[in-house]
Each structure stands twice: as C-alpha cells, then as structure tokens.
Amino acid sequence: MNWHNIVTVYLKELKDSLRDRRTLLSTIIIPTLVMPLLTFGVGKVASTVINKAREETPSIAILGGEDSPAVVQQLRESKKFHVVPATANFKQLITDKQLRAAVQIPAGFEAGLKAGAAPAVTIYHYEGELKSQFGVGELERFLRELRDKTVADRLAERSLPTTLAKPFDFKRENVAPPEKVGGNLIGGIVPYLIIILCFSGAMYPAMDLTAGEKERGTMETLLCSPVARVDIVLGKFLMVLTGSLSAMGFMLLSMSTTAFFAGSMFGGGAVRAQAVANAPTSESLIPMIDPIGLIGVVAMVVPVAVMFAAVAFTIALFAKSYKEAQSYLAPLMIVVILPAVIGMLPGIDLNARLALVPLLNLSLVCKEMLSGVWHWNYIAIIFGSSCFYAAIALALAVQMFKREDVIFRT
Amino acid sequence: MIEAHHLTKIFRDKKRGEIFAANDITFRVQPGQIYGLLGANGAGKTTTLRVLATLLAPTRGTATVAGFDVACEAEKVRANVGFLAASTALYGRLTAREMITYFGRLNGMTDPAIRARLKQLSAELDMSEFLDRRCDKFSTGMKQKTSIARTLIHDPAVMIFDEPTLGLDVMTARAIVRFVRDCRGRGKTVIYSTHVMSEVEKLCDVIGIIHGGKLLAEGSLAELRQRFGETDMEEIFVKIVGEEGAS
Missing domain, CATH: 3.40.50.300 (P-loop containing nucleotide triphosphate hydrolases)
Structure with missing residues (x-):
C-alpha cells in the first residue's frame, strides 16, 4: 500500500467528482435542501392546514332533543358550533364533509338528569378526518362542562362540598429538557434521513468511478499506470466515502441552520423550547436536538458510511455501464430504507440481537442517543459490528477490483 | 526489449x-x-x-x-511501458494538463519534473493551445495528442x-x-x-x-x-x- 498513490488517486477523483453535476446533486445539493424543504415546505404547509382547520367553526347537527330544550338551546347559542338543521341522511353529509359531526340527544335527557339517571349521548363523526375531529373535540368539551355543572348543582342541592366529587387534583410537570423532547419527537426521522442520504451520497460517485469509467474507457487508461490495484481501489473508495459523509455533513449543517432560522421564523428560540413541551402548535415542528446526541449519531454513522461506500463501489464495479450500475443500485435503496423505517416504528426497542442487524441497529441506537439514552453495551456492539461489516465490504471491493472478468466485463 | x-x-x-x-x-x-x-x-x-x-x-x-x-x-x-489503444480514453472533466500531470504523478514523477517534461511534450506535439482546456471538448486529433503525451510523460x-x-x-x-x-x-x-x-x-x-x-x-x-x-x-x-x- 502506497499512501502517495492513494492520495494522488483520491485527489484526482475529488477534482473530477466536483465537476460532475450528478455527484454534486446527490452529495451536496439534495442533502442541503432536504431539511429546509421538509421544515419550510412540508412543515409550513402542514401547520397552515391545521391552523386553518382549527379556525373553522364546525357545523353540527342536533338529533332528537325535542324534550330537552335547555341543552339544545345552549348548543345553539354556543359560538363554538354552527348548528344546522338535522336531516335523515346526516351520516352521508358527514362522509361528504358537509357536516363535521352530529350529536344524538336521547329522549328524556333533561328529565333523566333531574331524576339522577345516566343517559348516554352519542356523537357521530368521521374518524381520521381532521375537521370532523375538531368538531368532536368541541362537542366533548361542551358535554364535559355540562356534566361538571350537573355534578356541582347536585352537590349544592344537598349542601355538599364540591371536593366530594373531586377529592384531589393532579397536574403534569415536565422534567425533560427541550432537546430531549426534541430527540423523542424526531429521533426516528433523523437516522432515517441520514441512512438514505449516506447511501445516495455514495451511490453516484461509486457508479461514476467504476462503471462510468469502464463505459468511458478511462479505466483501462488508469490500469496502465504502475500503481498497485489496491491503491487505486482505496483512492477511489475514499472518494465514494467522501460523497457519503459529505451528504450526511451537509444534511446536518442544513438541519442546524434550518432549526436556527425556523425557530426565529416560527416564533423565536424561547417560544420554540416552550412549544416543544406544550401542546402541538406550529412552533413544535422545529424541536430542539441534543448536540451530544448528534455527535454520537455522527460517530455511529461513520462505519456504516464505509460499508455503504464499499458495497456501492463493489456492485457498481461489476456493472458494464452507468445505466446497468443504476439498475443494480436503485433497488438496493429499498433494502437500505426498510430497516430504517422499521427503526422508526414505535415499540421496537434495542436488544442484543437487534444490535447485530445492520442499519436497523443504527436506526434504533440513533433514536436512543438523540433522546438522551446511552446504552454503552449496545453502542459498543453496534459500533463493533458495523466496523466488521464495513471491513468485509471493503475487502470484497478490493478482491473484485483484482478480478479480470469484472474489470474487463464489457 | x-x-x-x-x-x-x-x-x-x-x-x-x-x-x-x-x-x-x-x-x-x-x-x-x-x-x-x-x-x-x-x-x-x-x-x-x-x-x-x-x-x-x-x-x-x-x-x-x-x-x-x-x-x-x-x-x-x-x-x-507506454500503452496506447483505441480503448484507452481521456478523463473528459480534466484538462489536458491535469490529465498528463495525473499520470506523471502515478508514475512517481515529481511536480517540477512533470512540468519540465510537459513543456517539452507540449512543444513537440503542438499542444500549447489546448493544454488548459477540458478533454471532453477536444477534437479527435487533440485527444490523440493528449493520449500520446500521457503515454510518454514518464519516457518509457x-x-x-x-x-x-x-x-x-x-x-x-x-x-x-x-x-x-x-x-x-x-x-x-x-x-x-x-x-x-x-x-x-x-x-x-x-x-x-x-x-x-x-x-x-x-x-x-x-x-x-x-x-x-x-x-x-x-x-x-x-x-x-x-x-x-x-x-
């Protein structure tokens, strides 16, 4: 192994790749744009849609209630609803989104309350439809208040204290700092994005430096030089790794910048921290992340990036042309995404067996680290196994490069 | 031999x-x-x-x-050995100078030695006009001259x-x-x-x-x-x- 030759090959490949639009797109431009697009684009659209739905006064229909005029009157007078006349096809109207919800007041409701019975009120709604859910929320709040008032009236009638029905109170107090809460909220999506970008960052340089060179006829030119095959592989491999790591680096840089600007744009840093701990509002779309957790994630991703670079290099090397390499590597993206998606699912926790499953282990440990949980035994297993897989992939890449039937496969 | x-x-x-x-x-x-x-x-x-x-x-x-x-x-x-074939192409995104210098370095030459040799080859092959242009814009003749210079840079x-x-x-x-x-x-x-x-x-x-x-x-x-x-x-x-x- 000659480091002078490895560096010479690497620097040439770096210069060459920086002049290749496809490589620049996958290693710099897309990773830089993905977080601002997700935050300002998708995030902003989502918060606008939610706010708009919240601002709308839901139209509801009252079914029955002819013998409960007081309740019906209170519903009609409430500014939280827009009461429309009830029709027989109210379910269809809810389905067609012309009506957000309907409330069924049972016969003898008010009389039943006075007699101490417990009549049941039914709310009709469309599960999963945002505006219908807001309507249901307002109806439930109205009925809860009515119930509390009924309890208070009954206690007053009997000259009993209100604490009889509510002997004690309780409240929540958040002890998690905002960055840990942020880690829990986006702990799944960050490793997912990192894994995808690391792979796509490796994919294009790998194809260009192997199958692309074969196709353009420069591979044979390079092989005529007195440099050892292993030095050529390592020089090229370092460039593919640079592509993979730079995709991650640019994404993290862009994520930090986005969080900084988005925080002030959606209400400032202090508001942002508060928003994370409170009910979901538009501000909570930009949660804070623990920087130590992020450093941990970067450290864990490095051996995986080495593995990605070596695997992409080996597969692309086998292909005769850029197009063929693309047809091999593009489906591999699904194989890469799958464990990352599984890692995002709630309820899947890291254990010794999962710590050996490549990519899934990374996804799970990153989620933990970003939410402030550090299982050092699992971290050691994952880092060690990732290094082992990376070494195997790299050794395979070197072996493939020495094979005549691969290099001269035309 | x-x-x-x-x-x-x-x-x-x-x-x-x-x-x-x-x-x-x-x-x-x-x-x-x-x-x-x-x-x-x-x-x-x-x-x-x-x-x-x-x-x-x-x-x-x-x-x-x-x-x-x-x-x-x-x-x-x-x-x-200097190996020149129809199948040995040039790096399109590099200039002729970068291409030849790269192969000089791969052959273990120092940068001053490469510069001196390149000057000599450029004069012999009449390459000065396109030495700093990218190879993908070259005519067939320019490509051949650059390939020749690439094979000769280390004087095999x-x-x-x-x-x-x-x-x-x-x-x-x-x-x-x-x-x-x-x-x-x-x-x-x-x-x-x-x-x-x-x-x-x-x-x-x-x-x-x-x-x-x-x-x-x-x-x-x-x-x-x-x-x-x-x-x-x-x-x-x-x-x-x-x-x-x-x-």
Missing part, C-alpha cells in the same frame, strides 16, 4: 467453455524495432498486448518487458500500441504513424497491433501474423514476401490465414 515464451491466455465462458484468446505465442522485440502484430478482429492481438501490459495475467507461459516478468513484476513492467522504454488509428481520419492516423516512427528513432522497443495492411508495410521491421490466438508466421516484410511468393501484404495475410483455416 520484449520477450514472450509460449504465452497463453485462456478465458472461461459458461456457454463456449475454454477460449484460447492467445495460444502458445513466442516472439521477441528488440530496442529500436517496431514489431507489427497483424490480425483480423478477434485474432488475439488485444489480449496478447494486454498480457504484455500486465492488464491481464497469462494463463501459461512467460513474458518479460524491459527485463521484468509480467506475472510477478507487474508494477515494474507498467512503469516501463517500451511502447505498446493497440490499433491506435482505429476510427481516426487520415490526417490524425498519419500523425500517429509518424509518432510511432519517432519512438523507434529514439531507440524504444515498439509493438504495434493493427488489421490495416498498409500500416504494417509502412512501419514494421518484423511482422507477426496472428489468427485464432496463434502466431502463424513471423518475419520481416521481405522475408514474408519471399516465403509466400507474394508482394502484396494482403495476399500474404490471406494465404497464411487461409491455409490455417483450411487445415
């Missing part, structure tokens, strides 16, 4: 079985001599030259190039040309032929493969006729004419290859 002894290269194909791309080839090329390897497409010229340039490993037999064994001293062989003792005029226009092909003659004039050992009979007649001191992976005949143009009773190279070639085909 190039020496090949019973050089054999076998490719294994799932459908066709063993293919003898080069079969028991023996020849010698002296410094200051051009050896022409003449054969039709698929005759085994490229495989033989790739083995000599250590791009492929021989299955059997031995060969030495500039005194180094192709099987166990591959890097030393390549350090003494042995030059291997694999159909270097393939697909070139007359003027560019003539420039290549002139350059090959210059190499001989400088005392380099030259091996030149082609299927163009006129090039062989014009250039080569010794001609080897290769067909089906085998070296069927060898000698100077005069010797071949005398042996086969023909003056035209094409007729000689057809006679040799035809005889082999009949047998």
